[in-house]
Amino acid sequence: MHRCFALKSTAAALATVNSPSSTPSVQGTETTESSREETPESSWSRSTTHFSPTFDLTREYTFALQTNSYKEIWSKIHQIHHHSGDLSTPDLLSQLLQPNRSSVEEALRDATPGNLTRLACAYFDYSEHTSNLCLRLHRIIDCARSMYAPVHELLEQLPLDFDFITQTQQQCDWAFDVLLQFESLDNPFPNPDSNSNSFNDMRRCLAQMKLELDLHLHRSRKKIRLFRGATTSSALCLIGLTVGVAATAVGIAAHALAVVVAGPLFAFLPIHFTKRELHHIAQLEAAAKGTYVINNDLDTIDRLVARLHAAVESDKLLIRLGVVRGRDKYPIQEVVKQLRKNQPNLLHQLRDLEEHLCLCCATVNRARSLLVREIHLQQTRNS
Template sequence: MQRKPFLIVLSIHIRLQADMLPCLGPSSSAAKANSYTSPATSLGYSVNNTPISSALTSPTGYLTREYTLVVNGPSYGEIWNVIHPNSDSEHNVELEQVDFYEDPEFLWQVLQPSHSHVEEALSLIIPDAFTKLIASYFEHSENTSRMCLFLYQSVHRARLLYIPLYNLLDVLSPDIGNGSHFINQSQCDWAFNVFLQYDSLTNPLPPSDSHNFDDIQGCFSELRQELDQHLHKSHIKSHVSNGSALSLVAAGLGAAMSSVMVASRALVSLASPVCPKCMPSKVTKEEVTHLSHLDAAAKGTYVLHHYLETIDRLVTRLYSAIESDKLLIRLGLERGRDIYPIQEIIRQLRKTLPNFLNQLTDLEEHICLCFATINRARKLLLDEIYFQGMREP
């Protein structure tokens, strides 16, 4: 029978889509596609941002706290409003028009402090090994932001790709294909044309071998080695306890992009704030501030590493889901304007599309989180540069 190949592909499609469900567990997104809502409550925080659980020394609790600090800061909401498409104009935009990630001016609307501010700050201090490493962090954080902006554009293109499918399902009866409701030939022709348009467009998300952060991770691994060597030679290390922020930076800057999992003892160190009472008596208030800046920046880089890993997994799964949809639709198109395969495609898309859209929103949120976390670390490091500049004669 001719239905057999279609049913085989249909079963494969169902399995592939089911694989997406455990990707991140329950969706962290309470926000809909066209509005920003803080998702902090889904991570164990009350409406007034008070932690429901006080177990913040665990890695999960630490990530939750840092997540909430970023999400409820002004940077996250501002970034969301800048890069999230306007719902009124989204339906009228062609895929080819979505190219904002290549605009340098657009990058500096979401990435702060700007390149010019960083260059100005770096010019105020005498270059040494440590400040050069900080400068390298600024450079690589810009590259990471460009990659995230490219991925965000890909998400926007994916939404545009699925708008005709969403509109089709919105009009047709949700009971189609259950044995009592069937599409007529006019609806079949409409669906066929929508599927034909979908099939003619390429997958907007990049495959796993083109979007990963391996190059950036390699750069930060080298930075970690250089920073470790620098700290071994540093006199500061002999005056500050092993739990200080400088030790955290050694782990944090490398862990931000390194693919090597951070050891559990390092997580405990990262979760512990700088304690002024643990400092030698000669450490001044300014030096405590200096250590706090580096401590917070190091923690931010660890959280950034977590977000990048999540983004990597989400992009891979969403790319596979689109390829699965394309395979299903292409096989149905090969059958012509036959009502049965078109109806089965509609039935399957109705099952899988809501989860797919939720995954897109999760990816959008994590990209915004990356931007906000990068901005927070960049600001703290810029403050550190100014602090060093004021100390120099």
């Protein structure tokens, strides 16, 4: 059950794979178990595989955890948090984000001002905020582990079949003090019902951006269809004119004039206008795919955080009921037994959240890399 929300979220993404601008959130998977090398293009290609009843979500999730991008993010995040006391938040993000803010600013320096550039800037900002949110949540996981460390040490020291009746008063006092201290601490995980929920704010921004991107994609594709239709109509008119007037000198002259007038138009529209629109579409699609997947990952993380918040609150309530009668052995004994039962599930949930934070950061980096690549390609072709 500890991966329930992750697999459901992945299944929901795959179910919408036929949408033109939708990409599911199974990221960074490879074609063989022996080869874990990946590129942004291969990752997106694999993530758009058509869903079938035989699709193994657990296998895909396992593959995602074995990719080079995931391992690199996992290593970076743990190194960052190990040395985080000497680094500011921008420095932490600079180490985690690839491409980082300076690389993105350099790519956008020569971009033509307009809606496309504005959306690209907003997209990079939102993706950076997402990575920052993942870093903050990873710190919260560390806080939760520190919070539970005395309780878990207590569970390890006490035998599985312990009975406080046979234990010394010193052990009973130790258990009581540990539980009382835990109950006095605040829940490190944010309340999902809070008005200041960062997940809701970020998902709302990403959803709005997705609507804008889809609207611009629709308009750009419509322009392509219109001008291709106009080009085709011009070609058919020229063919009809050639057949109808080929027998007369006047017709031949008219045909020559039509070629002189319509020829440049025929050449101009598909080469200049259409290619420019196709470049815009490529950038819009890269941003739309990234927005969809990041938003989907945030939804999964939000669910995992909500579960952990509820688990901590449940343990605090359980302990509160146990210590309310003071150092009474019997209720404390029952609390310890229940905490022992809850411990494996809590550890699984913490591990799941940690994995999904790393997967989300890897997704952000792939999405940023794809959009920067499309921007560089357009600049290269225009130069």
